[in-house]
Amino acid sequence: MPVKQSTGTQLEELSARIVAIERRLSSRGTNGSERHGAEKFNSYCSQPEVAEMKFGPEVSDQRARLIRVMSKKWLNGTVLHYFFFDGGLMGTTGAEKDVVRRAFDMWKDLGIGLEFKEVGSRNDSEIRIGFLRGDGAWSYLGRDVLNQGKNERTMNFGWDLTSHPGEIDTALHEIGHTLGFPHEHQNPFAGIVWDEEAVYAALAAAPNFWDRDTTFRNILRKIAPDTIEGSEWDPDSIMHYPFGAGLIQAPEQYRNGLRPEDGLSGKDIEQAKHFYPTREEVYPELKPFQAALLTLGPGEQINFAVNPESTRRYRFQTFGDTDTVMVLFEERDGEFRYVKGDDDSGTDRNASFRVRLREGVRYVLRIRLYWNFSSGDTAVMMW
Ligand SMILES: [Zn+2]
Numbered sequence: 001m002p003v004k005q006s007t008g009t010q011l012e013e014l015s016a017r018i019v020a021i022e023r024r025l026s027s028r029g030t031n032g033s034e035r036h037g038a039e040k041f042n043s044y045c046s047q048p049e050v051a052e053m054k055f056g057p058e059v060s061d062q063r064a065r066l067i068r069v070m071s072k073k074w075l076n077g078t079v080l081h082y083f084f085f086d087g088g089l090m091g092t093t094g095a096e097k098d099v100v101r102r103a104f105d106m107w108k109d110l111g112i113g114l115e116f117k118e119v120g121s122r123n124d125s126e127i128r129i130g131f132l133r134g135d136g137a138w139s140y141l142g143r144d145v146l147n148q149g150k151n152e153r154t155m156n157f158g159w160d161l162t163s164h165p166g167e168i169d170t171a172l173h174e175i176g177h178t179l180g181f182p183h184e185h186q187n188p189f190a191g192i193v194w195d196e197e198a199v200y201a202a203l204a205a206a207p208n209f210w211d212r213d214t215t216f217r218n219i220l221r222k223i224a225p226d227t228i229e230g231s232e233w234d235p236d237s238i239m240h241y242p243f244g245a246g247l248i249q250a251p252e253q254y255r256n257g258l259r260p261e262d263g264l265s266g267k268d269i270e271q272a273k274h275f276y277p278t279r280e281e282v283y284p285e286l287k288p289f290q291a292a293l294l295t296l297g298p299g300e301q302i303n304f305a306v307n308p309e310s311t312r313r314y315r316f317q318t319f320g321d322t323d324t325v326m327v328l329f330e331e332r333d334g335e336f337r338y339v340k341g342d343d344d345s346g347t348d349r350n351a352s353f354r355v356r357l358r359e360g361v362r363y364v365l366r367i368r369l370y371w372n373f374s375s376g377d378t379a380v381m382m383w
Contacts, residue, residue: 043159043207044241045137045173046218047183050144055346066298066371067323067345068224072142072180075327075366076276076301079115079335080178083125085153092131092157099161100129103171107179110269112276114179117335122150127178129155136208137170142180154178169262172238181271184237188222191233193250196220202247236265279303286365291319291379296369306363306382316365317352318344320378323370326351331362339363345370 053071055064074080082104084097104116119125126145130153137157139145145154155174161167185192199219203210210218219241234240240260248254264272286292286304296302306328308314318324327341342351357363365380372378 042242042244043136044203044210044218045139045170045177045183046208046210046214047138047177048140049217050140050147053346058348059346063323063371064346070299070325070368070370071343071345072144073275073368074114074143074180075325075368076113077115077279077303077329077336077364077366078327079117079337080127081117081119081125082127082129083119083122085122085128085130090130090132090153093162096131096157096161099168100157100171100175103168103175106168106172106264107175107272110264110272111278112272113279114276115335125150127155128153129157131157134158137174139174139177141177141182145178166262169238172264176239176268179272180275181239181268182223183218184234184240185219185243186221186223187233188224189233190235191251192248192254194220195247195249199247202244232267234265234267236261236267238264238268275299283364286380286382288314289381289383291381294318294320294322294324294367294369294378294380296367296372296378298369298371301366301368304365304367304380306357306365308357308359308361308363311357311359313354313356314382315352315354316380316382318350318367318378318380320350320372322350322372322378323347324351324367325370326353326365326367326380328353328355329364329366331364336364 135156135158139155148154203215243258245256283303283305286306323345325343328339329336330339340353340355342353344351
């Protein structure tokens with residue numbers, strides 16, 4: 001699992017946010033757009049800081065690279081439940097919620113294997129969406145949302161999403177983070193040469209009022225090359241900010257500004273389908289005491305149907321030298337809900353858990369391989 005933040009870091013993050021909110025609310029820049037209104041100003045998305053995964057010296061660079069690429073992504077087939085804060089400071093009008101709902105539908109309509117479902121209770125949700133004005137637009141990255149408390153937001157929209165038809169792109173962008181996609185302008189292969197002081201100065205002003213650290217973290221810092229799959233820079237990505245003139249020195253054609261195309265780019269769609277391909281509907285069945293071989297490449301996933309013939313506790317375990325994430329889902333009211341999971345990435349042990357299964361209930365076991373570091377067979381078994 002991603003490394004949790006220490007309480008100290010969370011408090012620092014929180015107090016920095018409160019200060020920033022107060023500054024934004026006392027200015028006129030409390031509404032704006034991340035990707036629109038570039039002529040005047042841009043309000044940018046500021047992602048919350050989460051500690052990087054650290055590995056021991058026994059974990060090779062290549063192994064660490066694959067773990068970092070995969071660790072924020074969801075297991076394909078996961079149903080992600082989203083909840084809107086209602087009323088109070090966090091709440092909003094129905095029209096704004098509709099913009100977010102449409103953005104979820106647009107990602108889903110690409111034909112990806114994830115499902116999105118709105119729920120009325122925060123306890124049933126993985127994604128909790130607030131509309132706290134002045135707090136900017138942001139989302140945690142992929143599975144990091146699971147590390148947030150049930151009363152916490154995992155995504156926020158700090159300005160009115162109905163103020164401009166193009167605000168659907170802000171919703172698409174934040175959902176992109178929730179699906180595990182980082183900022184494209186921080187792609188180390190982008191080759192952007194910044195006028196760094198101009199960037200710091202632009203972001204320190206309205207409507208963002210970012211301190212230097214926030215600007216560095218969200219714009220100037222290159223994402224470590226080993227967390228990016230593929231290398232091609234996509235300036236039209238929904239995960240790319242627009243930039244005004246004078247911030248980019250090179251490539252030369254962006255000196256007068258860079259404005260991504262509206263909507264999801266071809267590469268956004270390709271990446272989404274790569275990590276979350278359409279699901280096959282019939283899974284092979286995993287039966288007690290019968291090992292099933294895992295012939296997976298890095299990043300690939302296999303799904304098994306589990307139909308227990310008696311109600312009792314079972315153990316699930318992978319075998320062989322692998323890094324895997326293994327999660328069991330139970331069918332409830334026609335959809336699969338998380339029951340139990342384990343992630344052995346970056347460790348010597350194997351993914352394993354015990355869980356009580358009920359006869360007559362249908363389960364699905366999903367296994368995503370990060371890394372297979374021997375040529376020997378790997379397998380999964382339940383007993
Ligand atoms: Zn963002």
